[in-house]
């Protein structure tokens with residue numbers, strides 16, 4: 001006759017077993033990467049232990065209530081996979097992220113059999129099978145629906161309080177989220193397996209082609225789209241900021257800037273809005289793919305990530321750029337300008353689109369994003385732990401990234417000025433804004449409908465060579481202006497082109 005146990009005790013017990021047997025790598029990482037001499041460090045450790053127990057017990061509780069015996073079998077499967085995962089983490093120092101899951105699914109039998117060892121057998125035996133055996137030694141007494149709902153509600157409330165009590169540690173968790181997420185059992189492989197499959201689905205999702213475009217004239221013209229990362233307009237002196245963060249751009253004649261809000265507060269969504277012809281919720285051909293398919297030269301250089309699939313011949317990511325780079329700029333976004341002029345001159349086409357996707361203002365390590373000579377605003381925050389920095393230090397570090405952005409964009413405009421046989425435009429727009437401690441918020445990613453203005457208000461800056469095009473006055477601006485403005489500037493006609501959405505006058 002199996003022993004009887006209430007569901008909440010059973011779930012709690014399973015969670016404790018999970019903590020003791022499988023969370024060693026997770027807490028080993030926390031202990032060695034966090035300052036335990038500070039109060040916030042100790043607070044973080046205790047909170048993570050409590051959260052680990054309660055959160056897992058909570059999920060097991062709900063799972064077992066809904067799935068009954070199937071839930072027990074699932075737990076047993078988790079225990080065994082966790083045992084294997086912990087073995088590989090301890091032995092090979094891996095983390096179980098999406099890429100690792102991909103490796104696991106793409107490994108053939110011969111490769112995987114080479115991993116079999118006596119150690120692995122011991123792990124499976126003592127950390128997997130043995131604890132699983134005890135899962136079936138108890139008969140669970142299910143609670144009534146009413147007490148189930150009360151338990152669930154109270155636990156959720158408790159977890160919410162715990163999250164907010166740790167707000168000073170969010171940055172640390174955010175910075176280390178990839179590693180932490182790859183070490184926590186059983187969620188590292190559960191979550192990353194579904195991420196792996198959704199990634200494959202997304203990759204295989206076909207873009208919907210837009211109707212063909214025609215190039216209207218033979219005039220040589222270039223549009224350079226610079227996509228800013230986490231650049232907020234508030235800290236640009238062009239937008240009225242009282243510190244001089246735009247010493248170079250403010251000297252350039254004919255430069256225009258517009259008040260604009262991003263459509264989202266995270267990179268992938270911001271990029272989508274900048275590159276699509278309108279908000280349809282579907283994956284239509286994005287600007288570079290559309291122009292490339294319609295015989296425009298397209299160059300994409302990036303030190304960042306998060307763009308929809310770019311289908312062009314000349315896509316240069318950070319690794320490719322660094323391989324061919326020499327000098328101090330190679331570590332920073334200055335790398336995006338290297339060799340650009342020569343690449344443009346080498347093109348045999350009359351119409352050229354260049355996209356430079358920067359990463360300069362991405363936190364939390366703002367101070368690492370610019371060369372030393374741009375550290376004009378001091379002292380700067382050199383920690384990712386909020387508690388160790390004043391807001392002034394944080395804003396100083398951020399301002400230096402804007403100062404460096406100013407330098408890069410101004411240099412780009414200089415380069416374009418030298419290409420005299422081309423008519424050119426430079427359009428700078430950010431993917432989203434950034435919080436720097438206002439209302440206790442940092443970085444970005446709050447859903448747009450709830451987000452503070454700092455995360456939404458972005459710079460949108462435009463320059464044209466010899467004032468070759470007039471710019472409309474009194475127009476509302478959004479990221480969706482980009483697609484139509486570039487088509488307009490390069491004289492490309494298309495059934496989906498909307499003159500109203502272009503920033504240029506006819």
Ligand SMILES: [Zn+2]
Pocket residue numbers: 229230266267268270431432
């Ligand atoms: Zn971003």
